[in-house]
Structures are given as C-alpha cells and as structure tokens.
Amino acid sequence: MFDYEVDELDVAGAADAFSLVSELGLRVPCQKLMLAAHWADLHPPEGLLPADAGAGTMIGERAQQLGGDGTPQVAEFAPAELAPIIHRSIGQARSLIADAIDLRHRFPRIWRKVRRGIVEESTVRLIARSCRELSQAQAGEVDRMLAAHLIGIGRTRLEHLLDAAILRVDAEHMAQLAQEARRSRYIHFGQANEHGQKSFWGRMDAPDAIRMDAMINRLADIISQADSPIPGVPDRGAQTREEWRAVAHNLMGNPVLAAKILIQHEQPDLFDVLTELQQPPLRHDPASGNVHPDHYPLNDPQPAPADSDLEPPDDEETLPPDCEDADCADPNRWKSRPGHGHQDRVGDDSSQNSPEQDHRFTPADDQVRDRHGSDGQNRDGAGTDAPDLDNTDAQDPALAGADDPDRDPDIHDDHDRDLGGPDDHDPSTGNLDPFQRQQYEEQAVRLILRHLDPRKLLPSAVLYAHHYPGDTDTPIARVEDLGPASLEQLGQWLSTCAVRIQPVIDLNSIPPADAYEIPDRIRTAIQLRNPASIFPGSNTVSRRMDQDHTRPFRRRPDGTPAEPGQTGVHNLGPENRPEHRFVTHGRISVRQPVPGTYTWRTHLGQVLITSAAGTFDLGNGEFARAVWHASAPRDTVTLIA
Secondary structure, eight states: OOSSOGGGOOHHHHHHHHHHHHHHHHHHHHHHHHHHHHHHHTSOOTTOBOTTOSTTSOOOOBEEOOSSTTOOOEETTHHHHHHHHHTOOHHHHHHHHHHHHHHHHHOHHHHHHHHHTOSOHHHHHHHHHHTTTSOHHHHHHHHHHHGGGSSSOOHHHHHHHHHHHHHHHOHHHHHHHHHHHHTTOEEEEOOOOTTSOOOEEEEOOHHHHHHHHHHHHHHHHHHHSOSSOOTTOOOTTOOSHHHHHHHHHHHTTSHHHHHHHHHHHHOTTHHHHHHHHHSOOEEEETTTTEEEEOOOGGGSSSOOOOOTTTSOOTTSOOSOTTOOSHHHHOGGGGOOOTTSSOEEOOOOGGGTTOTTOOOOEEOOHHHHHHHHOTTOOOSTTTTSOOOOTTOTTSOOGGGTTTTOTTSOTTSOOGGGOOOOOSSSSOTTTTOOOHHHHHHHHHHHHHHHHHHOOGGGGSOOOOOOEEEOTTSOSSOEEEETTTEEEEHHHHHHHTTTSOOOOOOOOOGGGOOOBSSSSOOHHHHHHHHHHOOBOOSTTOOOBOTTSEEEESSOOOBOTTSSBSSSOOBSTTSEEEEOHHHHHHHHHSSEEEEEEETTEEEEEETTOOEEEEETTEEEEEETSHHHHHHHHHTSOSSOOOOOO
16 A cells, blocks of 8 residues: 555654545545446436336336435446445445435535545535435535535534534424434333343433433432431442442432432431421320320321310410329429420519419420521521421411411410420430331421422533524524524423523623633633634533643742733633643644634644634645744743742
8 A cells, every 4th residue: 555664654754644544535435425426327217117117017127216306316226236346235335326416416515525535425425314305405505504514523513513404494304303202212121130230221301311310410429428328228338439320320219218318418407307396295194294195196187177165265274184283283394395396485483473374385486586587587498498387378287387476375286285294205305216206207208298399309400502593594502412402392301490591601701810720600601612622633522621721821939820811711722631631741732823713733743723613734834834823922921930
C-alpha cells in the first residue's frame, strides 16, 4: 500500500501518512457511492415488466424502485450482479445502490459533497435510509437543513440534527411513530443464576427512566451514608456505588419503607412526634396504682359522635373514677409525656386550695405556642415536605381539633386524656419498648401516607429543553441527552411533573469571576454556548465535562489571582477528562480569539478551529499559520515576581 516502510517513519512522517490515509478514507467510500449510482444507470428498466406484474405466473427479471420517491427504477438483478464484485450479500448491494441513487436524486446539496469526497459514507447513507419514506420535496428540505452540518460534528450530534429535520418536515408521521413506540414499552426478568441473582431489562419513556435513575441515586445516597443499618433494608454487605444502587432499586419494591426512609431523611424528628401522637391514652387503675392503655382511637373508622347526655357538666371533675383521696387528686401525679403535645392544666399557687380547682386535661398553651408560634404558624415543618397536620380539611379524624385553642375542653375524645402514673414504662420519661414503638411507628406511617402528597418525595430530576419559537412552523424543542421532540410530546413527558421554567440566560451579560472555581451561572452559560466538547473531533456531549481555562489561570506568589476576571465565558471551554489532561500536560496549544470559537495548534504545526458548529482542519500551511497568529490574545497576563 505504501511506497515506504512504515516502521521507518518518524513522528512527522507518520502524521503526514495518517493525514493521507484519512483523506483517502473519505474519498474512496464516496467514489464507491458514485460507482453504485452509475451501476444503477447501467442496468435500466427498459423492456422489463414492473415489479407488481405477473402475479401468479412465472416471469423473469422485473423493474424495481430501490430508492425513495423521485428515484428511477432499476433492473431487478442489478444488485445480485454487483454483490460478488464488492464481496457483499445481495441485500447489502441492494442497500448500497438504493442509498446512492437516493442521495443523487433527492439530496443534491449532499451529493455535491459526496462528489468532492469530503463527507463520511456512513453519515450520508444514514441520512438516505432515514428519509426513505419521505416525499421528494420533504427530502429536499432535509437536504437543505443538513448539508452545511456534515463536516466537523460527531455522529451523535448529527443524528439529533437529522431527527429534528425529519420531525420538522413530517411531524404527523413522527407523532404516529411515537405513539406506536409507546406500545413497545416492557420490563422483563430473566432466570435466576446459580448464585440466586436475576437480570432484568426493559424499555420505557426516557423521562421516566431519568426519574427512576434519580430516585435510585437518591435512595442509594441515603442508605449508604446512614450511621447505622436501616431496619428492613437488606444491604447484604454492599460496598460499591453500583451495589448500593442495586439495594436502592430493590427497596423500591417496598414503597412504604422507601417512603418512610425518604420522609425521615427530609425531617428526621417527624416520626418521633407522630409516634407519640399515636400512643393510646392512659387510664388510672386505683386498685393497682398503675396506668393502663385504653383503646386506640386512631383505629376507629370514624370518631364516635359526641353524646351530650354522657358528657359531664361544666363543673364536674374529670379525674379518674374512684379517685377521691388527696394523693390521687394531686395534679402533679398526672403529668403527660414530654413532647406529647398534651399536659395537665395546673393552677398556680394562688388557686391550688380553691374548691373550684379545675383538673381537666387540655393541650398545653406553652407547648402549642412552641410548636406553632404565637401566630399559629408551624415553625418545625417550615420549608419541609411534612404533612400538614393542622389542616382540618384533610386531618385524621382521631387528631381533629387537637390543637384548637377554642375547643371546648369538656367535649373531647380519648386523645385529650393523657394520664400518667407509676408503671413499668413511666410516661413521664416517654420510654417505650421496641414492640410498642414499632406498632406506633406503623400507625404514624399510615397517618403520613394518608395525607402526604407523593410528589414531594420525588427526586429532583432536571430535563433541559431548549425551544426556539421563530425557527420553524413546526414547534420543536431540543432536549439534552434525548434529542429533538415536539412540544406536544414534551408536554406529555412533563404532565405529571412539577415544572420550574428557568429564565432566558443572556450570554453577553454574565460577569466573570476572580477565583479559579467556576460559579454555576458561568458553567451554565458555557454549556448553552458550547453543548459539545471543544476539543478537535470530540463526540462528547454532556453537562458533566470539565471546564478548562483557555489561558491558564495565573496566580501571584502569595496565591492571589494575578489579575481579576480570569474565570469567565471568554476564557473557558468544556472538555472531557482525557482531553483536559492532554491540553494541560500535553503538546497542544489553544486560543479563544472570540468567546465560543477556539483555535488549536499541535506540536507538528497543524491548525484547527472548533466551535459549536464543529471542527475545521486548516492544515499546516501559510494560511493556517496566519490564522494561528491572528488568534493571539491582544493582552497578556503578567506574573508578578
């Protein structure tokens, strides 16, 4: 192939050989497409019956239309004669001829680039196949949209541009295809292996998958960073990030436990408060001197209606029955549990000897004010996702009116009585054995889930969608990591989400920063300006790329910045980590003559320009050197010694 021994080449010689081979790698496949189109011309359909003729009879070769609308017919056996010549199957030969005549007759702008040998064969053939069902006029529109973007951009970005172009010219058909795609969603589980593990796979709408991935990550972070093992979560010794993600996914099979973990993470003390609210009221047994739990009013389907005939008169004591001795009547004996929200109303010293002493047990004013503030606003739960227990419209019947200061203390349910006394579990300490606490926590979970808005437990999954209203009659949005989508489809994706629309960012009004660290506002602006890596020929498109200073950040000997404003959209560009390392430590130079456009020069003198439009190779001639020198910054940063 070469007229010289490759092993004898130095670095510069090998670079020149690579350039030649790369050029041939574009030119030769393009020549193959031109030959395929000419092969179709050499096998015309004259004298042949059409493809639909002769049904039910044995006939010979027929004419066929291999390409799309607007392409000529070809003799049926043309692909079969070409197949052994190019060492391909008949089907592959037929596909090659169809793509070639499609490009020549339906995409004239792209075909001119094919004739020049400057485009990738796989790229232009992808366009031809993807547009085969379009009309000739629609294909011409796609040709107009894409012809200028075939050079310098990666395959992924080109596919997104192609999808957007097809969506613009044939929105109705694409909507039909999207509807058919919804019928292809599934989840499958495989057979268990010898280690008791199963694989599963499936297909779902991309936003749903993003949301699930975010929820798995959120649960994995919570359970992996817990101070102690969480009851009910079988981690089985998970250590790596992927193992914890698997544990988190398994946890989603127990939605109540998953909800409890999420709620406890957002408001750790919520279950302690609600658990005590679920404890049954205590009644005094004067025979034994103990206090015993009464029935659980929360388990009642509806609260029993108040019966005025059974209610005590206003002047009747509400002490426990048969409690007439002075010791029993001591109000200090009936202290409520700390933090319960109920306590005795005990008179001051001046009223203790009054015969009109009232020992009814009502919510303590000071505790109510402590939790809700003097204006009744909830302070503990401010800014949290805790259920609104003070909302009487959605309140549990067993808790209705518990915090109403105007409520008649004589008309109360069993929750208003919280009598303490000597027992194995002293109510003054609030200690519970594990079984009791588990029972109360389960009731607290049921109470929370009854009032909780499940959307408040969803993770924060961001969907970046960009819409340019004036570019086309067909409303199209560009969704990062997903590609183009119609606004109708985007609305369906977001129909169950809490949407926050961000304001438009003016890239010309982002002030630079003095520090080396990059603020979010600058990082976002650069992502919008350069969604792909700025490194020559890179295919990376991601928000997780490094932001590299085009001109290295300079510091004084004392560590302070050599000059202000070095970190800004004028001096940053996105790169993936290997690219960033090579730019920092390798033998390549980069300049940013204007924000968003980068000029590169390798140690061999090759000059390239990259921007949001792609990569353009200027070679290493005089013009390339002139462009490189013209890209030099007009000012320099002087390092003060």
